[in-house]
Amino acid sequence: MKFRNLLAALAVACVAPFLVSCEDDATGASEVSSDKVKETVRDSVVVRDSVVIRDSVVIRDSVVLRDSVRVIDSVRVRDSVHVVDSLNVKDSVNIVDSVRVVDSVQVVEPHVTAFVPLRNVLDSLAEGEKIVAVLRHAERGSDYSSTGPLNDEGVQQALSFGEKLKGDFDIYFAASPATRTHQTCNNIAKGMGLSDTLADTLEFLGGSWFVKDTVLYNQYKDDHGGSWKVTSRWLYDGRYADAFYELSPRVAEYLDDNIVPAFERSGKRVGIFISHDLLIIPVVALVSDNSIDMNYYTSKKWLNYLAGFAIVLKPDGKRRIYAVKGLDAGTMKKE
Incomplete structure (x- = not known):
């Protein structure tokens, strides 16, 4: 110049x-x-x-600040506050139609805000309605492996829960490949007075469905206090999002491509699927808009045994979803 x-x-x-x-x-x-x-x-x-x-x-x-920082994806404001529905961008985002849970929850009833007894939901079924409940197994012992069994308290929890579910229900039992989930099914069935207690094994009820990058996820677990802290911070604070799939579409795929078809193939009116906390908490967090506190990182609260979610399938194709519990509380506090 x-x-x-x-x-x-x-x-x-x-x-x-x-x-x-x-x-x-x-x-x-x-x-x-x-x-x-x-x-x-x-x-x-x-x-x-x-x-x-x-x-x-x-x-x-x-x-390109937005793409390199990816604030929207990591914070996930849209998912946590359900801005999608208020902005009426359902068709472009394809969340409501693919999940068919968020929309049905909001249309048929208010947002899920608390766990309700599964027995109450069963009693409220109308003619032609069916239900599949996906629950965490009963209390296990100190063995975290796939062969780790229920402890004595867990066996009693499952038996007592089964007694509460007694009734004229045509039930389909399914479990993850883990020993404790099959034991949970077995003892629930015994408590209900059923003689055939053999549950089908469904692979998708185990594993790490919501984890996208296993190496990164394991690194976060090692560095930041374990899977409960990492998962709760992802769901409630948006942290560690690069290790996980985007929540809404992943829930959609889990329900629409796995849970519901497997239940429908059974031909039964009631399905009880026993799974694990890390597969259930993301679904409950999404449909409750994070209003149910399972943020172990801050509150030390976590999903209780025999708690989870239930999907009611209506004859007209709509769905209604609940957060359900088998024990007195849907969450537990672990120090």
Whole structure:
């Protein structure tokens, strides 16, 4: 820019002597020449075209703050407050139609805000309605492996829960591959007075359905206090989101492609699926708008044994969802 200013000054110096030598009126000549000098300087420098700050820097494209930081995805404001419904962008986002849970909950009844006894939901079924409940297993011992069994308290919990469910129900039992989930099914059935207590094994009731990056997830667990803290911070605070799938579409796939079809194939009116906390909590957190406190990171609360969610399938194809419990409380506090 200094070089351009120098060129402008030289241009003025060269033109000035020529103007003085003209025979025209000095005042008129001075005004005309001054304008020409100014015009010449502006055209020769052409600050706007030669510099073109906007095009050469292009701050927006090179930084792309939204994509690199991904604030929206990590904070997940839209999912937690259900802005999708209020903005009426259901078709473009495809959350309501694919999940068919959020919409039915909001239309058929208010937001899920608390756990209710599964027995109460069973008693409220209308003619033609069916229900599948996905529950956490009963209390286990200190063995966290897939072969870890229920402890004595867990066996009694399942038996007592089964006694509460006695009735004229055509029930389909299914469980994850873990020993404790099959034991839970077995003892619930015994409590109900059923002789056939063999549950089907469904792989999708176990595993890490919501984890996208296992390596990163395990690293977060090791560095930040275990799976309960990492999962609750993801669901309630938006932290560690890069280790997980986007919540709403993943819940949609879990329910529409796995839970409901498996239950429908059974031909039964009632389904009891026994699974694990890390597969159930994300669903409950979504349909309750995080109004049910299972944020172990801050409150030390977590999903209780024999608690989960239940989907009521109506004859017209609509669905209604509940947070359900088999014990006195749907959450437990663990220090």
